[in-house]
Amino acid sequence: MSNETTAAQGTKPENIVYVGKKPTMNYVLAVVTQFNSGQSEVTIKARGNSISRAVDVKEIVVNRFLPDLREKAIRTSSEELVNEDGTKSKVSAILITLGR
Amino acid sequence: MSNETTAAQGTKPENIVYVGKKPTMNYVLAVVTQFNSGQSEVTIKARGNSISRAVDVKEIVVNRFLPDLREKAIRTSSEELVNEDGTKSKVSAILITLGR
Numbered sequence: 001m002s003n004e005t006t007a008a009q010g011t012k013p014e015n016i017v018y019v020g021k022k023p024t025m026n027y028v029l030a031v032v033t034q035f036n037s038g039q040s041e042v043t044i045k046a047r048g049n050s051i052s053r054a055v056d057v058k059e060i061v062v063n064r065f066l067p068d069l070r071e072k073a074i075r076t077s078s079e080e081l082v083n084e085d086g087t088k089s090k091v092s093a094i095l096i097t098l099g100r
Numbered sequence: 101m102s103n104e105t106t107a108a109q110g111t112k113p114e115n116i117v118y119v120g121k122k123p124t125m126n127y128v129l130a131v132v133t134q135f136n137s138g139q140s141e142v143t144i145k146a147r148g149n150s151i152s153r154a155v156d157v158k159e160i161v162v163n164r165f166l167p168d169l170r171e172k173a174i175r176t177s178s179e180e181l182v183n184e185d186g187t188k189s190k191v192s193a194i195l196i197t198l199g200r
Contacts, residue, residue, distance in 0.1 A: 055194055078163055
């Protein structure tokens with residue numbers, strides 16, 4: 001994430017936590033840390049099989065750590081990947097936005 | 101889900117497709133069949149690792165089969181399961197509601 005000029009306004013740019021194959025609590029910690037450092041909105045993003053983990057992250061953050069958060073949006077989309085052999089695959093993605 | 105008395109109004113009760121471990125296209129077909137038989141709203145539900153497949157089902161239904169559908173809601177929740185050894189686990193769930 002690059003720092004954008006909107007940072008001059010005093011609001012940090014929207015923050016995204018990409019969820020992959022690491023243990024769920026790593027991502028929970030990343031989200032909680034963002035909010036505790038003053039972020040007012042954090043988006044959790046995942047693709048393919050990691051989508052389930054992204055939902056776990058959201059549930060754990062909200063139920064166990066920051067119950068005052070609101071779920072601002074959950075969106076899904078399809079993205080196209082090019083495989084090593086040149087063929088294309090579609091993969092689903094999820095974006096979960098939490099905010100105060 | 102129990103049948104509710106609103107069925108007397110001529111509208112069928114809300115329909116749910118539970119996504120599990122079967123091939124994705126089985127569930128896609130189930131959702132498309134529900135809409136083609138007159139249902140105006142179908143909810144796709146999954147828990148745990150099947151959440152990713154539920155998102156795939158939604159993306160395939162909307163992008164390939166029924167592009168006129170609207171995404172009415174995506175909700176997530178936590179459910180508690182009792183394991184065989186008596187311990188309890190929390191599992192995340194997703195509910196994706198599509199409608200015309």
